Amino acid sequence: MKRVVITGMGIYSCIGKNLEEVAKSLYEGKSGIGIDPMRTEYGYRSPLTGIVERPELKSLLDRRSRTCIAEEGEFAYIATLEALKNAGIDGDFLEKNEVGIFFGNDSSAKAVIEAHMIATEKKDTTLIGLGSVFQSMNSTITMNLSTILKLRGVNMTISAACASGSHAIGMGFTFIRSGMQNVVLCGGAQETNFYSMGSFDGLGVFSVCIDEPAKASRPFDAARDGLVPSGGGACLVLEEYEHAKKRGAHIIAEIAGYGFSSNGASVISQPNDAGSFTAMARALEDAKLKSSDIDYINAHATSTPQGDAVEAIAIDRLFGNTKPFVSSTKSMTGHECWMAGSSEVIYSILMMQNSFIAPNINFETPDEFSQKINIAATTINKNIDTFLSNSFGFGGTNSALVIKKFK
Amino acid sequence: MTREEVIQKVNAFLVEEIEIEKDLLKDDALLKENLGIDSLDFVDIVVIVERNFGFKIKPEEMANVRTLSQFYDYIESKVKDK
Numbered sequence: 001m002k003r004v005v006i007t008g009m010g011i012y013s014c015i016g017k018n019l020e021e022v023a024k025s026l027y028e029g030k031s032g033i034g035i036d037p038m039r040t041e042y043g044y045r046s047p048l049t050g051i052v053e054r055p056e057l058k059s060l061l062d063r064r065s066r067t068c069i070a071e072e073g074e075f076a077y078i079a080t081l082e083a084l085k086n087a088g089i090d091g092d093f094l095e096k097n098e099v100g101i102f103f104g105n106d107s108s109a110k111a112v113i114e115a116h117m118i119a120t121e122k123k124d125t126t127l128i129g130l131g132s133v134f135q136s137m138n139s140t141i142t143m144n145l146s147t148i149l150k151l152r153g154v155n156m157t158i159s160a161a162c163a164s165g166s167h168a169i170g171m172g173f174t175f176i177r178s179g180m181q182n183v184v185l186c187g188g189a190q191e192t193n194f195y196s197m198g199s200f201d202g203l204g205v206f207s208v209c210i211d212e213p214a215k216a217s218r219p220f221d222a223a224r225d226g227l228v229p230s231g232g233g234a235c236l237v238l239e240e241y242e243h244a245k246k247r248g249a250h251i252i253a254e255i256a257g258y259g260f261s262s263n264g265a266s267v268i269s270q271p272n273d274a275g276s277f278t279a280m281a282r283a284l285e286d287a288k289l290k291s292s293d294i295d296y297i298n299a300h301a302t303s304t305p306q307g308d309a310v311e312a313i314a315i316d317r318l319f320g321n322t323k324p325f326v327s328s329t330k331s332m333t334g335h336e337c338w339m340a341g342s343s344e345v346i347y348s349i350l351m352m353q354n355s356f357i358a359p360n361i362n363f364e365t366p367d368e369f370s371q372k373i374n375i376a377a378t379t380i381n382k383n384i385d386t387f388l389s390n391s392f393g394f395g396g397t398n399s400a401l402v403i404k405k406f407k
Numbered sequence: 408m409t410r411e412e413v414i415q416k417v418n419a420f421l422v423e424e425i426e427i428e429k430d431l432l433k434d435d436a437l438l439k440e441n442l443g444i445d446s447l448d449f450v451d452i453v454v455i456v457e458r459n460f461g462f463k464i465k466p467e468e469m470a471n472v473r474t475l476s477q478f479y480d481y482i483e484s485k486v487k488d489k
Contacts, residue, residue, distance in 0.1 A: 063426040064447070127457055130450040 004176045005406055007249040008087025008237030009346050010079040014050030014230050015333055018082055023350040026358040027379055031214035031332050033228050038194040039201070046206035048216050050230025050334040052192045061148065068134035069144045070108045072338075075233030076141045076189035077148065083185065083235040084149075088249055091150075100153030100181045102171045103141040103235075104164025104188035106338045109196040111135035141189050153181050159338075161393025162300075164188055165234065166341025170258040170399055172238040182243040188342035190231035197229045203269070205304055217335075218362035219301035219328035220308050220370035227302040230334030234343035253349050256386070256402040257287025263396025271307045271392055276300075276314035279398035280388060284318075287402040292322045293386050294402070296357055298348045300390040301328035302335045311390065312369035323374040325382070327360035341391035341399060352384040352405060413483045417475075420455050434476040442475070460486055 009019065014032025016022035025032070032050050039047040055078045057066050069077065084090070089099075115132045119125055134140060139157040146155045154175055158168045165188025172186035200206070207226040209216035217228040244251055259282030263275035284291060297315060301308040308328075315326060329347045330336070336343050351358055356379055363370075363377040386404040408416075421427045427442050438444045444452070453464045462485050472481050 067451070122457075124463070126450075127454050127463070129454045130447055 001177045002179055003241035004173050004255045005239055005241050005244050006236050006252045006255065006349070007239045007244050008083040008089065009252065009349065010082025010086060010235045011232070011343060011346050012052070012055065012075045012078045013232035013234070013333060013336065013343060014052045017078070019086070019350065022347065023354055025332065026329065026347055026350060027354070027356055029332060029359040029361045029379060031217070031361065032230065033213040033216055033334050035210065035213060036194055042194050042198060044198065044201045045204060046201060046208045046210065048207055048210060048213055048228045049192060049197070050228065050232070050336070052230070052232050065144070065148050067131040070111055070135035070140045070191065071193055072105060072108065072189035072191040072231065072233065073141045073144045075231065076103060076187060076235065077145060077233070079187060079233035080145055080185060080235040083237050087237040089237065094149055094151065097183060098153045098181070099151050100172070100175065100184040101142050101146050101151055101155050102158055102168040102184060102186050103145070104158045104160065104166070104168040104338050104341060105138055105141050106159040106161055106164050107191065107196060108136050108138060108140045109191065110193045113195045145185070154184065160397045160399070161395060162335070162337050163341055163391040163393040163397045163399040164338040165343065166389065166391035166399035166401055167260065167397070169236065169238070169255070169342060169345060169401055170260065173255045173258050176238055176240050182240045184238045185235055186238050186342065187233065187235035188339035189233040190337045190339040192231035200229065207303060215362050217303045217331050219299065219303045219331050219360055220312065220366065220375055221363050222365040222367040224303045224305060224308065227304050227330070228334035230336045232336060232339055232343065234339055234346050236342065236345065251406040253352065253403050254406045256289065256404045257283040257285070259283030259286055259400040261398045263398070265396055269394055271310045272396060273310040273313040273317070275396055275398045276311055276390065276392055277317055279400040280314065280318050280390065283388065283400035283402045289386065289402060291319050294319065294322070294324045294388050295382070295384045296348065296351065296387040297324055297326045298344045298387060298389040299326050299328040300392045302330055307392070309367070309369045311392070312373050316372040320372070325357045325376045325380060326373050327358055327376045329358055331359070331361040331363070341389070344391070345389050345401060345403060348387045348389055349403065352387060355383050356381050357384070408486050410479065410483055413486065414479055416459055417479060417482060420459060424455055425452065432475060434474065436475045437473055438475065438478060456482065462486070462489060
């Protein structure tokens with residue numbers, strides 16, 4: 001099987017608009033959480049969200065492209081530009097080489113709701129306008145980016161709830177490893193407009209720590225009261241090793257293993273330690289590594305009482321003897337949902353490149369489960385050779401990725 | 408609405424919303440060949456005209472509209488009919 005390396009990455013998030021800004025925020029334990037007054041007006045139980053500014057694209061894209069791209073696609077586009085630059089890939093390369101794309105995305109609410117409002121008022125669908133259909137489909141990111149970049153390889157969106165971005169990398173890894181593609185852009189993106197999270201908020205699972213937004217997301221802490229939704233865009237360039245070597249690309253890291261599972265449970269929203277365990281164990285086995293080889297685990301932990309507990313149980317079961325450092329960067333970013341599985345791989349690679357473990361901020365009091373795992377509550381200066389990144393989603397979908405330094 | 412006002416409003420949305428270069432907006436300019444307006448742009452033009460002039464363009468009425476001047480004529484006649 002072919003080796004799969006990462007030769008580029010780009011990020012646009014609530015803790016920074018590029019790799020450099022994000023690395024600094026991660027090291028400093030800076031929160032990107034704030035209040036969106038529109039959510040209060042719309043009837044949300046919690047107005048807390050990651051604050052992500054809409055990028056200005058007028059100087060970068062023509063009108064047609066801007067009309068057809070949804071908010072999460074804009075985030076993804078900016079991240080992809082950085083990833084391509086980072087990988088030394090330009091328009092000429094894209095023209096001469098077959099490049100594919102897998103992005104994780106599982107909603108595009110704004111265009112759907114606005115189209116409904118126009119149709120309700122005008123009773124005429126031809127007054128909805130051009131952009132809506134291309135903005136409202138789940139595949140909006142891949143359909144827009146593949147058109148803008150004129151891609152000719154595999155082209156599809158992975159919808160797997162909060163594991164979408166991780167499975168997208170897993171799919172790119174699988175396609176390259178099997179020899180079907182040499183270069184695939186993999187990532188995830190998440191909208192942050194106030195329409196996008198209303199029904200999720202309605203479940204009552206968002207933190208209501210409104211007085212102190214930076215303290216609201218507190219994965220694994222005994223006082224956690226729910227997650228904080230967030231968003232942005234993340235993109236990685238996955239490449240077959242010999243292909244990368246031949247073109248003289250800088251190799252950032254190697255994808256060593258991908259593990260997945262489904263919980264087989266009957267409650268749609270309920271996480272499950274057995275399913276999480278299976279995904280992690282499978283990723284390790286795929287990477288031909290032992291639990292003692294993992295230096296750091298970027299946990300899925302979103303700051304919900306139940307989810308964090310079952311993940312802590314699963315981590316303890318698999319890593320109880322070696323106790324690698326664990327942190328959830330969602331403590332700073334909030335839950336980037338469809339994007340999280342990709343962005344958190346980038347966050348972890350930034351830690352690996354700069355030899356530190358980003359803190360699980362707001363971890364002040366362990367509970368009976370989190371006390372059994374080795375949570376980094378503050379920034380730790382430490383070499384990372386290999387890390388594991390977890391992502392779990394509604395419907396019991398689980399994904400785990402093992403990434404290592406390229407040697 | 409006078410013809411001058413129609414021209415001013417049409418040119419304004421063609422420049423600002425469809426992003427056609429102002430210099431191209433000549434009376435005899437062909438909508439498709441010179442201004443680059445294709446069927447997808449036209450989906451948005453229907454929406455913009457409804458918003459700006461309060462009527463809905465019917466594609467069959469546009470069958471013989473090829474130049475910008477003819478487009479002004481069409482808008483002007485529809486506005487007068489209202």
